[in-house]
Amino acid sequence: xxxxxxxxxxxxxxxxxxxxxxxxxxxxxxxxxxxxxxxxxxxxxxxxxxxxxxxxxxxxxxxxxxxxxxxxxxxxxxxxxxxxxxxxxxxxxxxxxxxxxxxxxxxxxxxxxxxxxxxxxxxxxxxxxxxxxxxxxxxxxxxxxxxxxxxxxxxxxxxxxxxxxxxxxxxxxxxxxxxxxxxxxxxxxxxxxxxxxxxxxxxxxxxxxxxxxxxx
Amino acid sequence: xxxxxxxxxxxxxxxxxxxxxxxxxxxxxxxxxxxxxxxxxxxxxxxxxxxxxxxxxxxxxxxxxxxxxxxxxxxxxxxxxxxxxxxxxxxxxxxxxxxxxxxxxxxxxxxxxxxxxxxxxxxxxxxxxxxxxxxxxxxxxxxxxxxxxxxxxxxxxxxxxxxxxxxxxxxxxxxxxxxxxxxxxxxxxxxxxxxxxxxxxxxxxxxxxxxxxxxxxxxxxxxxxxxxxxxxxxxxxxxxxxxxxxxxxxxxxxxxxxxxxxxxxxxxxxxxxxxxxxxxxxxxxxxxxxxxxxxxxxxxxxxxxxxxxxxxxxxxxxxxxxxxxxxxxxxxxxxxxxxxxxxxxxxxxxxxxxxxxxxxxxxxxxxxxxxxxxxxxxxxxxxxxxxxxxxxxxxxxxxxxxxxxxxxxxxxxxxxxxxxxxxxxxxxxxxxxxxxxxxxxxxxxxxxxxxxx
Numbered sequence: 178x179x180x181x182x183x184x185x186x187x188x189x190x191x192x193x194x195x196x197x198x199x200x201x202x203x204x205x206x207x208x209x210x211x212x213x214x215x216x217x218x219x220x221x222x223x224x225x226x227x228x229x230x231x232x233x234x235x236x237x238x239x240x241x242x243x244x245x246x247x248x249x250x251x252x253x254x255x256x257x258x259x260x261x262x263x264x265x266x267x268x269x270x271x272x273x274x275x276x277x278x279x280x281x282x283x284x285x286x287x288x289x290x291x292x293x294x295x296x297x298x299x300x301x302x303x304x305x306x307x308x309x310x311x312x313x314x315x316x317x318x319x320x321x322x323x324x325x326x327x328x329x330x331x332x333x334x335x336x337x338x339x340x341x342x343x344x345x346x347x348x349x350x351x352x353x354x355x356x357x358x359x360x361x362x363x364x365x366x367x368x369x370x371x372x373x374x375x376x377x378x379x380x381x382x383x384x385x386x387x388x389x390x391x392x393x
Numbered sequence: 394x395x396x397x398x399x400x401x402x403x404x405x406x407x408x409x410x411x412x413x414x415x416x417x418x419x420x421x422x423x424x425x426x427x428x429x430x431x432x433x434x435x436x437x438x439x440x441x442x443x444x445x446x447x448x449x450x451x452x453x454x455x456x457x458x459x460x461x462x463x464x465x466x467x468x469x470x471x472x473x474x475x476x477x478x479x480x481x482x483x484x485x486x487x488x489x490x491x492x493x494x495x496x497x498x499x500x501x502x503x504x505x506x507x508x509x510x511x512x513x514x515x516x517x518x519x520x521x522x523x524x525x526x527x528x529x530x531x532x533x534x535x536x537x538x539x540x541x542x543x544x545x546x547x548x549x550x551x552x553x554x555x556x557x558x559x560x561x562x563x564x565x566x567x568x569x570x571x572x573x574x575x576x577x578x579x580x581x582x583x584x585x586x587x588x589x590x591x592x593x594x595x596x597x598x599x600x601x602x603x604x605x606x607x608x609x610x611x612x613x614x615x616x617x618x619x620x621x622x623x624x625x626x627x628x629x630x631x632x633x634x635x636x637x638x639x640x641x642x643x644x645x646x647x648x649x650x651x652x653x654x655x656x657x658x659x660x661x662x663x664x665x666x667x668x669x670x671x672x673x674x675x676x677x678x679x680x681x682x683x684x685x686x687x688x689x690x691x692x693x694x695x696x697x698x699x700x701x702x703x704x705x706x707x708x709x710x711x712x713x714x715x716x717x718x719x720x721x722x723x724x725x726x727x728x729x730x731x732x733x734x735x736x737x738x739x740x741x742x743x744x745x746x747x748x749x750x751x752x753x754x755x756x757x758x759x760x761x762x763x764x765x766x767x768x769x770x771x772x773x774x775x776x777x778x779x780x781x782x783x784x785x786x787x788x789x790x791x792x793x794x795x796x797x798x799x800x801x802x803x804x805x806x807x808x809x810x811x812x813x814x815x816x817x818x819x820x821x822x823x824x825x826x827x828x829x830x831x832x833x834x835x836x837x838x839x840x841x842x843x844x845x846x
Contacts, residue, residue, distance in 0.1 A: 223698055224656075224694050224697055224698045224701070225694065226660060226690065226691060231657045231658060232579055233572075233579060233584060234580045235580065236583055236587060237564050237565045237568055237588075239561055239594055263805075268802070269798070269801060269802030270801055270805065270806070271803070271804060272805065273805045273807055277809075281805070285797060285799050286800065286801075292594065292598070298807050299807060302808050302809055302810065302812035302813070303809050303811045304810070306811050307811070307812050308811075310807065344803075344806075347804050349800060349802075349803075350605060350615065350800070351605070353800050353801060354601065357551070357555060357598035364807060365808070366806070366807040369813070370810040370813030375809070375810065377807075377808045380804045386551075386553070386554070
């Protein structure tokens with residue numbers, strides 16, 4: 178009933194708007210902005226366009242807003258670390274955080290929460306000992322990961338699987354590309370340490386999927 | 394370039410010929426995530442072809458359901474257009490997954506359309522149990538369709554990720570339909586537009602999975618790049634324009650109570666298109682585009698009015714104004730794109746658009762519904778041409794906006810070796826052990842600190 182009433186009110190507003198318009202001589206240049214007539218009595222007399230915005234009682238939108246992550250918490254391995262935006266190195270590789278206690282979100286790619294694979298990388302170790310992602314190899318399917326933005330929105334991701342790839346032969350599109358789900362992938366180093374080149378031979382990727390969103 | 398999947402949609406392919414030249418010199422590197430600034434890579438073509446058919450499905454499905462509820466005499470022909478869309482989608486799936494895959498898809502996809510029809514029938518019969526049953530069947534379809542796609546893409550698409558999207562598709566169609574039946578036309582049209590938009594994302598996901606599954610067939614190109622995103626966005630808004638325009642004209646001539654809402658939806662679509670233009674050509678450019686574009690919608694409405702009044706002079710006048718519009722629109726786009734789009738080509742394309750819409754309308758008025766819905770589908774597909782041409786032009790004209798690299802070429806270097814197993818001398822081990830213990834303590838404190846922060 179309420180809906181019907183507002184419909185009638187909307188209709189009569191529209192009609193009065195057109196009546197006002199009709200006094201103005203027809204000018205085709207103005208066709209785009211012409212308020213218009215759609216008299217229900219004589220629908221065929223003169224049709225016109227209304228610039229009125231539509232409104233819906235309920236709109237089902239495909240929205241997956243991403244957040245800019247500032248904090249990463251992984252209770253299962255006692256990680257609670259800041260997240261900083263991270264881009265690309267000159268050679269095109271993903272850059273890394275400057276220190277061993279913070280993590281880096283790949284800002285050129287997807288944001289956590291939106292459709293696609295977002296990525297947060299962290300060091301496994303520093304020169305002298307473990308770093309923030311030292312224990313992520315202990316994560317198991319089902320473990321939860323929380324990512325929070327500055328405004329307090331927290332996204333909960335759940336671990337799907339852990340995979341290890343050679344550092345120079347990782348499935349980059351699977352890790353960084355578009356996806357039908359909202360994904361967050363954590364990356365750190367693993368495998369043998371190549372002393373000569375000062376790098377680890379492998380990369381460990383923890384694949385996770387968005388479970389829920391909460392605003393505190 | 395293999396044209397295997399492109400063959401699936403010969404209609405849109407032939408319409409894309411003017412821009413096909415772009416596709417040639419844009420082979421992407423076979424490794425890594427190197428992106429391509431062409432809107433016509435094999436992967437982007439696939440995404441566009443799928444987007445065309447998926448969005449058209451949503452549009453035709455909602456319209457068919459509404460006509461079903463009203464029991465209009467063009468229902469069968471409109472349902473026939475929806476079936477042709479299913480046949481085209483099936484051909485696309487077959488071209489990728491073979492006859493058997495295509496047949497399975499066809500059966501599943503057709504079943505969900507059948508459940509929607511059941512829902513419409515139950516609604517007409519005020520049969521709540523029947524509606525519930527149809528929704529239950531649709532939920533079963535969601536599970537089957539998701540499982541099918543997970544298997545076909547060999548796990549690249551996950552059923553768990555697909556199910557919410559499929560459910561959203563169903564919820565949007567049902568809600569758009571329910572709102573229409575309840576007389577809440579604005580809600581109906583707004584949700585119809587969302588349903589169309591949603592399908593564009595479905596195409597992005599499926600195209601990504603297919604191109605990842607058969608990288609050689611797609612020159613290792615990616616379906617989701619900034620350039621491909623722009624094309625998909627313009628494809629969606631342009632094609633939707635054609636669909637909504639045909640329906641608004643029908644509603645106008647029939648004196649349907651939802652004419653105002655359908656015309657407003659058409660103008661909302663024009664606003665989206667103008668906003669896209671403004672994002673590249675500035676507020677002023679967007680406003681100028683909006684004026685010209687909306688003027689042609691006004692002339693179509695004038696044509697409908699004249700038809701309703703049996704006013705041949707009025708029709709002639711509207712057609713003359715549409716001719717003028719074609720020249721103005723072409724001049725605007727040619728000037729905005731610094732002549733990258735030629736006015737003569739634009740005029741030809743725009744004239745075709747105008748002719749298709751007028752044909753769809755005239756045929757509808759004459760009661761030749763089959764021809765009318767063929768014209769509608771042609772008009773819908775034709776709009777992929779401006780989608781491809783304008784998006785490529787924008788990419789060429791504003792390369793900086795598309796040069797950002799959203800995929801790295803390599804993985805991050807996330808370790809310095811401080812905890813690595815060293816094969817050095819025993820005393821080094823001893824030393825390292827001490828350092829390790831100290832470092833662990835240090836890290837622990839740091840973690841504690843960040844916990845407290």
